[in-house]
Amino acid sequence: MKGDDLLKYPNNDSDWSEEHWKNFIEYLIEDKFFTYKQLASGILGQLNPPQVGTGTTEIVKHHYPPRKAWQNVKNWFYSQSGRCEDCGTRLDLQTDHVIPRQELGVEADRLDNFLLRCRRCNVVRRPSHKNGGVLNLTSSSALMWILLTRRPKTYPAFEKLCRDYGMKMASIRFQEAWALAIWLEKEGEYEIDK
């Protein structure tokens, strides 16, 4: 498959089937963006459960006798399903409050007020990221998806695609992402109109 074939795929990533994604991955590997080994390595890192032993234990320890916090955190952790509360993925999990700290104060930092969500679903819920829920992919994933599947030939066209996708962040994020197009062009892997 060639990069141009991806332009025939549905314009919205949420309309992509698993087969579309599978072909996309095959294309990225054939074109040497990364290897199967690197792909697996990245995913396995996301599968590794979150570091509650230090992070969460530190947050809740004032509710427990000295040196008892980790035992309690571990019991809570092992009793979880290991899937994101909202979307069900096992990847990129983080602890999150059931009722946010803004409402409960320090009382929010009790284990029975914690659950596991993936990074994306966590971001979606934060008041500071009101637009998070609009995106199907995380914004960094969506930037790369737009660049590699829509193949805009100019930076303004790329920025417009990002805005049309629903991204509300500062355009400096798009300018950073555009670096990949410039790097790829140097190796004849991407076409930029001058």
Ligand SMILES: [Zn+2]
């Ligand atoms: Zn999720």
